[in-house]
Every structure is written in structure tokens, then in C-alpha cells.
Amino acid sequence: MAKSLQGLLKQIETLQKQADALRSREKADVVARIKEAIAHYDITADELFGASPAKATRRRAATAKVAGKRRKAAARKTGGVAKYTDGNGRTWSGVGKRPNWFKDALAAGKQPEDLLVNR
Structure with missing residues (x-):
């Protein structure tokens, strides 16, 4: 039973x-x-979509006091462990936008494997 394209x-x-x-x-129905x-x-x-930065700052300041005492601030996240280095002290974790020194090294003919911290 052949059917036409049309x-x-x-x-x-x-x-x-x-x-x-x-x-x-x-x-x-879902809505x-x-x-x-x-x-x-x-x-x-705000609960559904998150607060704007200004509102979030005010909310954090208001909720920082618990039973008359200030809560300790949560530890900040670090940039991660260095995965690449140029040998001159500049490092990059491999996450996010590539730094200029990394792009320059690639343009100069180096491979990402050449810039690994632990080769």
C-alpha cells in the first residue's frame, strides 16, 4: 500500500x-x-521564582538574627581546584569562560593537555 508524499x-x-x-x-489543566x-x-x-538581588539582601539581613544572636555567614564557594596553569602562577579550573592567558597559549600552538597542572 504505497502512499504519496503529499x-x-x-x-x-x-x-x-x-x-x-x-x-x-x-x-x-496544569495552569x-x-x-x-x-x-x-x-x-x-519571590518564593516561586526567587527574589531580586535587593530583596534577597534585605531578607538575608532580616533573617540573620536568630534568637537575638547573629548566625555565622555560610562559607563562600571557591573557584574550584586548578586544572590548568601557565607556569607563571596563573591557573584555571576548567569551568566557565576561558581566561585570556589560556586562549593566548592555545593560539600560540599549545594543546590543553600541555597546560594541565598534573601532567
């Missing part, structure tokens, strides 16, 4: 319309359930 494309279009309609109905949960638990936008 027939298959029409069938795909019909199925896509059916899928879009079903997705819209499901989405409406309604979310709204109901937000109302039931009195969830704020």
Missing part, C-alpha cells in the same frame, strides 16, 4: 493539529492546578 504530509499536518489541541488542553496550589499555600512570586 498524502503523508497532509496526515502529518492533521496529527500536528491534534497534538497542538491536546497540548493546549493539558496546559490549561489551573498550579494556580490552585499557589492560592492554597499562599506562595509568593
